[in-house]
Amino acid sequence: MSQKDRLMRDMKANPQTDYHTAVMTDEVVWLMHPKPGGVYIDCTLGSGGHAHRLLEFVCDDAQVIGIDRDQDAISAAKQRLKCFRDTVTFVHGNFSDLQDIVENLRIPQVDGILFDLGVSSYQLDEAERGFSYMEDGPLDMRMNQGAGLSAEDLVNTLSVKEITDILRTYGEERWAARIANFIVEKRDKAPITTTGELVEIIKAAIPARARRSGPHPARRTFQALRIAVNHELDNLHEGLEQAMKILSAGGRLIVISYHSLEDRIVKTTFLEMSDPRNHGSLRILTRKPIVPCREEVIANPRSRSAKLRAAEKF
Ligand SMILES: C[S@@+](CC[C@H](N)C(=O)[O-])C[C@H]1O[C@@H](n2cnc3c(N)ncnc32)[C@H](O)[C@@H]1O
16 A cells, blocks of 8 residues: 555544644734634645645635645645535645745735744655654655655765754754764765664764763754755745745734744844834734643643744734
């Protein structure tokens, strides 16, 4: 049975399946303040957890455009949101093309835009997708399966310096240069093709004393490669710029990020867009980022690093 068939079977058996547990849904609804007849864009639809909550809140009297670059996510969301079939438009695309997407759909107004960044639990847990350092699988990491370069392409073709830069910039990895050297040494003998092989290389590169405490030794490298493979930070810059252009006056922009590089971009972009010296037309609603409550973190440990920032266009 193919990966997609398995996913669809599980989603049909239980549409609330643990494909992904949406984070801070109450806070998103409260800050988005959706109104009947409004138009909302979920730029990172995943399995539709946030979209479902927004539509429940307005008794399905709103229009939601759900975008995801992962075809598996679109399939899962279609299943989960089938009771709202007439109100949701599904778009398999990249939120860095937000303006074109909205223009093609001829949407006259946008009342709210949500970005829930990063990867879903499904993407992380499915070994075949290659995001996980806990499971052995092909070294892929592409959110949009089949498009662009994979992590395997990067580790087997980039120079030591290029790999070091990626691990340092996107993973803030202290042992970046050592890991890059070990990767190149290993690939000179045979190409690196699986997540398991890469984990072993990272473990060999990081001195034992540094591996004894802290998170999994491969966590930073995997985060860095994932960001590079999917151009995540460039897409975020572009997505926020375009969101600001298409949002109607009074419309709300909500961003949930999961690591400091993303949060820094959201914070500085919001500040720039709200600065009167730049003729900013954004009012920041969250002076400090909102984080999940203790109960949510206990129930869903993956929510622990989430930071939510919200703003309103005027
Ligand atoms: C954290 S999950 C979102 C989960 C979703 N809020 C839910 O309730 O199920 C992030 C999703 O964003 C998608 N994604 C990440 N970057 C994207 C981009 N540039 N354009 C479109 N989708 C993107 C991923 O494929 C993933 O499905």
